[in-house]
Amino acid sequence: MQTTADLIFWIFAAVTILPACVVVFSRNLLYSAFSLLFTLSGVAGLYALMGADFLAVTQVLVYVGGILVLILFGVMFTQKVYDLRVEAISFKRIRAAALGLVVFTSLVSVIRSVPWPQASDRAVQPTSSEIGNLLLSRYLLPFEAISVLLLVVLIGAVVVGKKEVEEESH
Amino acid sequence: MVGLQHYLILSALLASLGIIAMVSRRNAISILMGVELILNAASLNFVAFSRFGAGAAGTPLLGGQVFGIFIIVLAAAEAAIALAIIIAIYHARSSINADELRSLQR
Numbered sequence: 001m002q003t004t005a006d007l008i009f010w011i012f013a014a015v016t017i018l019p020a021c022v023v024v025f026s027r028n029l030l031y032s033a034f035s036l037l038f039t040l041s042g043v044a045g046l047y048a049l050m051g052a053d054f055l056a057v058t059q060v061l062v063y064v065g066g067i068l069v070l071i072l073f074g075v076m077f078t079q080k081v082y083d084l085r086v087e088a089i090s091f092k093r094i095r096a097a098a099l100g101l102v103v104f105t106s107l108v109s110v111i112r113s114v115p116w117p118q119a120s121d122r123a124v125q126p127t128s129s130e131i132g133n134l135l136l137s138r139y140l141l142p143f144e145a146i147s148v149l150l151l152v153v154l155i156g157a158v159v160v161g162k163k164e165v166e167e168e169s170h
Numbered sequence: 171m172v173g174l175q176h177y178l179i180l181s182a183l184l185a186s187l188g189i190i191a192m193v194s195r196r197n198a199i200s201i202l203m204g205v206e207l208i209l210n211a212a213s214l215n216f217v218a219f220s221r222f223g224a225g226a227a228g229t230p231l232l233g234g235q236v237f238g239i240f241i242i243v244l245a246a247a248e249a250a251i252a253l254a255i256i257i258a259i260y261h262a263r264s265s266i267n268a269d270e271l272r273s274l275q276r
Contacts, residue, residue, distance in 0.1 A: 009172045013180050020184055023203055024191040036203055039184075043210050046177070047238075050221040055238045062242050067206065067249045074199050074253045078260045096194030104186035108179055116174040117222060130232050131239070139236050146243050153247040160254040 008049055016042030033068070033075050040064050051124035054131055177218035185211035198256045198266040205252075206245060213241040 019038035026032045040063045047056035135143050184207055191204030220234025260266050 006172045009176065013176075016180065017183055017187075020187045020207060023207065024187045024194075029197060029200065032200060032203060036206065039207070040210065043214060046180075046214060047217055050177075050217055052217050052220070052235050052238065055217060055235050055242075058239060058242055062246055063206075063210075067246055070249055070253055071199060071203065071206075074202075074256055077257060078199065078266050093194045096190045099193055100186040100190035103189055104182055107182035107186070111175060111178045111182065116178075127232060127235060131236060134232055134236050135239075138233075142240060146240060149247055150243065153250055157250050157254045160251075160258050 005049070009046070012042050012045040012049060014042075015039075016046065029075055029079060033072050036071065037064060037068055040068060052127060054128045174218055174222035177214065177222075181211040181214040181218070184208075184214065196267050196269050198252075198259070198268050198271075201268060202249065202252050202256070205248070209241055209245045209248075213238045216241070 016039055019035035019042070022035035023032045023039060026035065040059065044056045044059040044064070047053075047059055188204045188207030188211065191207060192201050195201050195204065216234040216237045218234075220231050220238075223231055223234070256266050259271065263271070
């Protein structure tokens, strides 16, 4: 039983990390965008594995269904489809890889130096109703703030897009 | 036996990949993809601590998952605004190469 859960974790980890490498290192922007699909789905699977069922569904709905489509739209809209090559390997890239390696090794050394609590004895149970209660009681203020933020984003996106149409018509 | 440590190292790897994408890429949309990777790594950390963190045994510790939802909402807002700006820049300059957008420099 335990080994099955471990096996599923490693499968989801591979589904998350390998396409993320393609996102970062691919020369073709369209391949990067489509690899992001697998990374986001892998993270959703990890959420489900950790018993966060509501969050896994939200991840699939909002990230895979919304943000990824938006990014693909941006890619198709701003690139000529046959000219999607990004850039050659450069000195900048090597420096970036070195920076990422430094961040990763320092994070891992910190993680390994702390004695974390091991196995969780918490039962996996449905979370939706409890999350709803938390959002309307303990986290009410951030919840309201984020609704105001969404309104601002809605208006802001319309304003940024509208100005463009006006400039084009003149 | 997969524990909290494995999830933390996985999300550290994801965050490092996002940092590499943000620093090395020149295309603005690729930089946005790196930001999405980092946000996912942070959210994964929150959920992992909510699953494995020290709390009363038997009761779920759902604050981390609530923060995961907030992160997803913020990422959606950020992607919408960023893509609106990117498309506006593309219309104005017909390029979204971040290295060429230096009109604020002296």
